[in-house]
Amino acid sequence: MPNYHAWLDEVRPSPYADQLSLGFRWLRFSRALEREYRAHLLEDSFELKRFALIIATVIWLSLAALDMLVVPASHLGWVLAVRVVVLLILLICAALILQRRHIHLLLPLSMTCILALGVGASLIVGIAHQVEPNYPYEGLLLVSMAAYFLVGLRLSEALGCSLVVMLTYVLADLSAGLATPRLINNVLFLSFGNLTGAVGCYLLEYKSREHFLISRLMRLLAYHDSLTGLHNRRSFNRQFERLWRQAQRDGKSLALLLCDIDHFKAYNDCYGHQAGDVALQRIGALIEQSARRPLDMGVRLGGEEFALLLFDIGADEARQRAEVLRQSLEEAAIAHRGSDSAAVLTMSIGVAWLSPGSQPDLSQLYEQADRALYEAKAFGRNKVAA
Numbered sequence: 001m002p003n004y005h006a007w008l009d010e011v012r013p014s015p016y017a018d019q020l021s022l023g024f025r026w027l028r029f030s031r032a033l034e035r036e037y038r039a040h041l042l043e044d045s046f047e048l049k050r051f052a053l054i055i056a057t058v059i060w061l062s063l064a065a066l067d068m069l070v071v072p073a074s075h076l077g078w079v080l081a082v083r084v085v086v087l088l089i090l091l092i093c094a095a096l097i098l099q100r101r102h103i104h105l106l107l108p109l110s111m112t113c114i115l116a117l118g119v120g121a122s123l124i125v126g127i128a129h130q131v132e133p134n135y136p137y138e139g140l141l142l143v144s145m146a147a148y149f150l151v152g153l154r155l156s157e158a159l160g161c162s163l164v165v166m167l168t169y170v171l172a173d174l175s176a177g178l179a180t181p182r183l184i185n186n187v188l189f190l191s192f193g194n195l196t197g198a199v200g201c202y203l204l205e206y207k208s209r210e211h212f213l214i215s216r217l218m219r220l221l222a223y224h225d226s227l228t229g230l231h232n233r234r235s236f237n238r239q240f241e242r243l244w245r246q247a248q249r250d251g252k253s254l255a256l257l258l259c260d261i262d263h264f265k266a267y268n269d270c271y272g273h274q275a276g277d278v279a280l281q282r283i284g285a286l287i288e289q290s291a292r293r294p295l296d297m298g299v300r301l302g303g304e305e306f307a308l309l310l311f312d313i314g315a316d317e318a319r320q321r322a323e324v325l326r327q328s329l330e331e332a333a334i335a336h337r338g339s340d341s342a343a344v345l346t347m348s349i350g351v352a353w354l355s356p357g358s359q360p361d362l363s364q365l366y367e368q369a370d371r372a373l374y375e376a377k378a379f380g381r382n383k384v385a386a
C-alpha cells in the first residue's frame with residue numbers, strides 16, 4: 001500500500017486527495033482530473049518530445065548508411081525510398097513540434113512520428129528479407145522502446161503504436177516469404193521485448209500520475225487554510241499583487257473587504273475551542289459563497305480574520321456585498337451568549353475600493369480597508385464601514 005495513505009485521512013477532501021484514496025491502477029482519473037493530467041503531460045513532455053525527435057532523426061539517417069552496406073543493390077532503391085518518405089514525415093512533424101503554438105497537436109504528431117518510424121522500419125525489414133533473411137529486424141524494438149520511454153506517451157498510446165508496428169512487421173515478412181520458424185522466433189522476441197517495455201511504461205505512468213496528484217495536493221495545502229479550505233495569507237499575498245496588476249492593466253476596479261469576527265475570544269471562552277473551530281468553518285463557507293466569480297477570492301488571513309477580494313466591481317456594489325455577507329452571518333444565528341453587542345456571532349467589515357486607472361500603492365488599499373475595519377469595530381461592531 002502506498003505510504004501516503006497514512007496521512008491522507010488528515011487532509012481536507014479535494015479532487016487530488018480523493019483520487020489518491022480511490023487509486024488509479026487502470027491508469028485513469030476522474031474525467032476532470034484526467035483532462036488536467038493530460039494538459040500537464042503535454043507541457044511536461046514538450047522538451048522531451050523535441051529531444052526525442054532529434055535523436056530519432058539521427059538514428060534513422062545512421063541506419064540508412066547501414067542499408068547501403070547490407071542491402072543488395074537490387075532492393076536498395078526501395079529501402080532508400082522508404083527511408084526518404086519517413087524522413088520527410090519526421091521533418092514535417094519536427095517543423096510543427098518545434099513551434100510551441102502547435103502544442104495541442106503534440107500528441108498526434110508524436111504518434112505519427114512513432115508510427116512512421118515503426119511502419120517504415122517494418123517495410124524496410126520486409127523488403128530486405130526478400131533477399132537477405134539475416135537483415136536485422138531488432139531495430140523495430142528500438143521504435144517500441146522510444147514509444148514506451150522516450151516520447152512521453154501514455155501506456156495505452158505507446159501500446160497501440162507498438163501493436164500496429166508488430167502487425168505491419170508480420171505482414172511485411174509474410175509477404176517477403178520469410179521461413180515460418182524464423183518468423184515465429186522474431187515475433188516472439190519482439191513480443192517479449194514489448195512486454196518488458198509495456199510493464200516498464202505502466203510503472204512509469206503510474207509514478208507520473210502519483211507524482212502529479214501529490215504535487216498538486218501539496219500546492220493546494222500550501223495555499224489553503226486547513227480548517228476552512230479558504231485561501232491562506234500566502235496565497236492572498238500572491239494573488240492580491242497579481243490581481244492588482246491586472247486591474248491596473250485592464251482598467252478594472254478592485255475591492256478588498258477585511259472581515260473580523262466580533263468577540264471571538266469570548267465565544268471560545270463560552271463554548272470551547274472546538275465549537276470555535278466549527279463556527280470558523282461555517283463563516284469560511286459564507287465567505288466562500290461570497291467569492292462567486294472566478295477572479296474573486298475568499299481568504300482566511302489568520303485566527304478570526306478573513307478577507308474577500310473582489311475583482312471588477314463598483315464601489316457601491318462592493319459595500320452591498322459586504323452588507324450581504326455581514327447579514328448572512330447574523331442570519332446564520334450562531335448563538336453567542338458572551339457577546340456584548342449581539343446575541344449571535346457577528347462580524348465587522350472594512351471595505352476599500354480601488355477605482356479603475358488610479359495608482360495607489362498596493363499596501364494603501366490594505367491600510368484603507370484596515371482603517372475602515374477599525375471604524376466598524378469602534379462604532380459598535382456588527383457593522384460595515386468604507
Ligand SMILES: Nc1nc2c(ncn2[C@@H]2O[C@H](COP(=O)(O)OP(=O)(O)OP(=O)(O)O)[C@@H](O)[C@H]2O)c(=O)[nH]1
Nearest residue numbers: 260261262263264265266268273274276277303304
Ligand atoms: N477556535 C479557534 N479560535 C481561534 C483560532 N484562531 C484564533 N482563535 C481565537 O480567536 C480569538 C481572537 O481574539 P481577539 O483577537 O482578542 O479578538 P475578539 O475577541 O474577536 O475581539 P474583537 O475582534 O475586538 O471583537 C483568540 O481567542 C484566539 O484564540 C482557531 O483556529 N480556532
